[in-house]
Amino acid sequence: MIQAINLQKEYNGTTVLNLPELSIEKGEVFGLVGNNGAGKTTFFSLLLDLIRATRGKVIINEIPVAKSEDWKEQVSAYIDESFTIGYLTPDEYFNFIGELRNLNTTDVKAFLEKFADFFKDEIVGKKKYIRDLSKGNQKKVGVVGAFMGNPEVIILDEPFANLDPSSQYQLRNMIKEIGKQKDKTILISSHDLDHVADVCSRIVILEKGEIVRDVQKTESTLAELEEFFTGVKKETSFIDEL
Numbered sequence: 001m002i003q004a005i006n007l008q009k010e011y012n013g014t015t016v017l018n019l020p021e022l023s024i025e026k027g028e029v030f031g032l033v034g035n036n037g038a039g040k041t042t043f044f045s046l047l048l049d050l051i052r053a054t055r056g057k058v059i060i061n062e063i064p065v066a067k068s069e070d071w072k073e074q075v076s077a078y079i080d081e082s083f084t085i086g087y088l089t090p091d092e093y094f095n096f097i098g099e100l101r102n103l104n105t106t107d108v109k110a111f112l113e114k115f116a117d118f119f120k121d122e123i124v125g126k127k128k129y130i131r132d133l134s135k136g137n138q139k140k141v142g143v144v145g146a147f148m149g150n151p152e153v154i155i156l157d158e159p160f161a162n163l164d165p166s167s168q169y170q171l172r173n174m175i176k177e178i179g180k181q182k183d184k185t186i187l188i189s190s191h192d193l194d195h196v197a198d199v200c201s202r203i204v205i206l207e208k209g210e211i212v213r214d215v216q217k218t219e220s221t222l223a224e225l226e227e228f229f230t231g232v233k234k235e236t237s238f239i240d241e242l
């Protein structure tokens with residue numbers, strides 16, 4: 001379980017995240033949606049101890065993240081801003097992550113073979129540095145790296161951004177597949193309600209650092225969220241009337 005308790009982050013005296021109490025249970029596929037600057041990356045960065053909270057704390061499986069490193073074995077993440085392993089090729093990167101996750105090179109190879117369609121022959125076995133790949137391919141490397149070694153908690157910041165539609169579709173299916181395992185917890189941030197609605201069991205909307213909606217996914221909650229985001233109430237469509 002992941003808990004944020006009275007978690008606040010300020011920059012220059014301005015509060016950008018304020019979560020009095022948030023718990024994410026094991027088995028949840030948790031979608032975090034919000035406009036630019038809402039605080040999504042800040043929240044994930046606090047969870048991963050990449051930045052320090054102004055107040056409050058994060059606890060992952062009973063371990064306070066700012067006080068111990070033991071939670072790191074259970075958690076894997078892709079965060080755009082901190083994905084700076086530019087001077088490695090994808091193969092070097094995957095082997096590096098494999099070592100951290102106690103996989104040997106044969107395990108890593110077998111794992112990567114499962115992603116052949118997703119990589120479309122553009123990533124594995126190539127001599128290009130990650131920094132020289134297209135944005136979408138960089139994202140694929142980062143996201144697949146986060147899946148390596150069967151972590152219990154997977155945190156993905158904007159995993160769908162920059163991917164082409166077929167890759168988005170494939171990634172949705174991968175997340176759904178992993179999300180079926182009851183011992184996994186997956187956290188995803190996105191601007192795109194469609195992706196989040198497709199893969200997540202719970203959806204939270206963040207606005208100016210505060211939670212303004214927190215719902216389990218059902219047909220009616222999806223309509224409500226769509227209305228919240230677009231400001232448009234879903235009427236019977238022209239097509240429905242034909």
Ligand SMILES: Nc1ncnc2c1ncn2[C@@H]1O[C@H](COP(=O)(O)OP(=O)(O)OP(=O)(O)O)[C@@H](O)[C@H]1O
Binds near residue numbers: 035038039042
């Ligand atoms: N290092 C920093 N210094 C000052 N302000 C910051 C810093 N990092 C983030 N912020 C501010 O915190 C707020 C939340 O930013 P954050 O990146 O978490 O939003 P986000 O929801 O991930 O946005 P986006 O969808 O645009 O990626 C924004 O107002 C941002 O300007």
